Amino acid sequence: MKDLTVSAIDRQNILNNQNAIENIQNYLGIIGMMFDGEYRFTRQQVAEFYGIDNSTIDRYLSQNENELKHNGYTNLKGKVLKEFKEQFKWMLQEGAKAPQLAVFNFRAFLNLGMLLTESEKARALRSTILDIVIDTLNKKLGGSTKYINQRDEEFLVAIAREPAYRKEFTTSLSNYLEMGNYKYAVYTDAIYKVIFKEDAKEYRQILQLEEKENPRDTMYSEILKLIASFEIGIADEMKRMFEKLNRKLMPTELDELILEFSQKRFWIPQIEDARNKMASRDYGLRNITHKRLIPYISSLGINDYERFLDDKSKDLLNRIIDNPELLDVFKRLKDR
Incomplete structure (x- = not known):
């Protein structure tokens, strides 16, 4: 206690x-x-x-x-x-x-x-x-905080756009990286580690996710947006390097590219903010501690509680049921 x-x-x-x-x-x-x-x-x-x-x-x-x-x-x-x-x-x-x-x-x-x-x-x-x-x-x-992130209105937009950005990244890995199919998991983890210091397996264990559950369905909208920014940014960098070398990248070259990309100064405040939000919200709302993010834990503000717990906030399914027009937007964004 x-x-x-x-x-x-x-x-x-x-x-x-x-x-x-x-x-x-x-x-x-x-x-x-x-x-x-x-x-x-x-x-x-x-x-x-x-x-x-x-x-x-x-x-x-x-x-x-x-x-x-x-x-x-x-x-x-x-x-x-x-x-x-x-x-x-x-x-x-x-x-x-x-x-x-x-x-x-x-x-x-x-x-x-x-x-x-x-x-x-x-x-x-x-x-x-x-x-x-x-x-x-x-x-x-209802006794579970696992999907409390989906009560945020911004989550709907972030998760709807996510597949398109994800596809850009996986397509670039397919076209520009000399590595077997394991590369998709390896470099998804590489991005996760840059942003919140955990790979997908660690994240699953901390949130106690079942095998069939998608980790991104439990992530806050700000985290999803930052992951998307990294994925399309790295995809562009991979294409640029591929055209410069006139060959596919080797894993060590992509590792170095991701390191240099993540250390650009404009990412620093965004990564710091993402770590703070994940660590603080999971600690305050889910009673979960990300051990590698303990230094980033701070108290939640009144607005955070209103955002995820007030009557105005609802889970994803209820918001779509209450507003059928959101379903069309959701489908359109996913099929974009």
Whole structure:
């Protein structure tokens, strides 16, 4: 089980998952004071809930101030504080005359609970939070996250165009490379390793794919687009070199070509972005760790969760069923 007290990425992934946060709030039944569109909690209310004193809160604020502020901890001042006091003066136990008042929103309230090691209530809450996050994903996805990538609208376009780009690459391998049929698997793996440091077999094992399942059907749209860019780019380079040499390339020559091609500076930010998206999304959404991409893991943003989990996002089949015109586009792109 993930240890939320030590992993900032795991904490932020939960706090950015609005569906999970809503379910956690409903489960706990904690309301607070509704102000400016959010429930607010004073330091005293938070201390009472977790069974800690104000000095403990001060210590955690000192150690984790940026994270807690990022997730909604703030000091109300001036006009905003005056409005807050006018609305809730009757229930405030602290700061009635102070020039500022520290308050937590619900996300910051949970954030502190994820950090607290002294509180038994916080420890129990962390276990509940992890269970609710898993349950939220299961309800949204029917228990499997393997094809969560297909809930992205961009996936439809990327996977539809993929066969045409793939054909350009395999045709070039056939026409310009002196090697047996094994070359198609070898140089597909070569591109995969350049982009996300894994060959097809490793990727299959990590995602636990069956033999009949196509790895690209599980890849995010950005990964598919980058693979396509590499495949058609290398295809063009192979043709150029073939015409220059007036013969087919040897495997060592293609190896060198791919290395030089991948090291061109304009690929660096694209490869970095692809690795970050694959590593972070699989870790946050599929609970899968690509060991070679661990340095690229970061927390998912709210937009990522909306993109793959909100009601607006749907799996591929449902989007085609709901929008029959998409089927014609899908067929046209694939047959292009």
